[in-house]
Amino acid sequence: MKPRMLQALDGETPDQMPLWLMRQAGRYLSEYRELRAKVPSFLEFCYTPELAVEVTLQPIRRFHFDAAIMFSDILVVPDAFGQKVGFATGEGPQLEPISDRDGLKRIAATIDLDHLAPVFETIRILKRELPADVPLLGFCGAPWTVATYMVAGRGTSDQAPARSMAYGDPELFASIIDRLVEGSTAYLIEQIKAGVDAVQIFESWASVLPGPEFERWSLEPTRRIIAGLRAFKPDVRIMGFPRTASAPAILSTASLGVCAVSLDTAVDMRWASSAVPSSVAVQGNLDPLALIAGGEALTRGVAEIKAATAGRPAIFNLGHGIQQHTPVAHVEKLVELVRS
């Protein structure tokens, strides 16, 4: 039988909602923390196939989710362009910011795929070790989201540095975006060659751009990546995640030729379920805090998503990554509720 996750991505309605969680490998699992403690550098951890494979498998062993997502990060792409990327504990990502034309000269014109060889090795090993009915997901960040980190050099709440560059020197900003389009397309094609069954494009900072700017810096670059992937493999399964996007931006993303659109916590699944064409699966969007709370909040949250998506292709997920203080027992309960 075709795995339920792939059924949903192919526009079919599985007999049961497939389920996986963003950041399902992570610090809420003691076995993750134990391994993670052995390697101080997060990127080194990501680039060690033996470790990346193991932490990808940990949540599958525990919860038998309907998909595994390769363990890595969206910021390996700037790293593979030669921009220094680091993760200081508790402070989030830190990059050497690209604030002007000289900054752009410090990074490579094309992505160094050899630098990402450990990611492709991780995928090949996972394809051997995962149960046959658990598809493997690859991913990258959308160019706009990755550019916000490259320009600011860190996470910010409003992405002012990238927005200011896009207004003040659109030509410079476009050349960063263009490099990311080409680099991300090449990176995802290598992931597909290595064996991933679907890819997700994370546009985490969709909210901060006015409509026409969103069209120019988010939709258009993402459309080019999708065209590049389809030129390589016409039936490749692609998911888009326009996090914090407005309703029109969600619908525009859904019409880019994706198989699924992921929805964040703030989206009313009843709206999305009817507004997104039924050929495109909806994915999401339980509040990670309802999962932490458990009890009635969890039961109700799951029931609402199941009711809203009944009879159409849909994938159960959280509206954002699972948080560190999530009790494992609540995740077990979640799986039971989604599958009951």
Ligand code: CP3
């Ligand atoms: O979902 C998964 O299980 C796959 C792995 C994955 C990670 N990050 C692992 C990770 C994925 C798909 C991501 C995507 C990602 N990374 C995004 C897009 C999705 C989103 O959350 O909006 C973004 C914006 C990033 C950048 C990033 N990486 C941030 C902001 C942080 C947190 C800062 C910090 O220091 O904790 C990371 C680090 C990160 N990426 C962790 C994990 C498990 C935590 C690192 C640790 O264990 O110390």
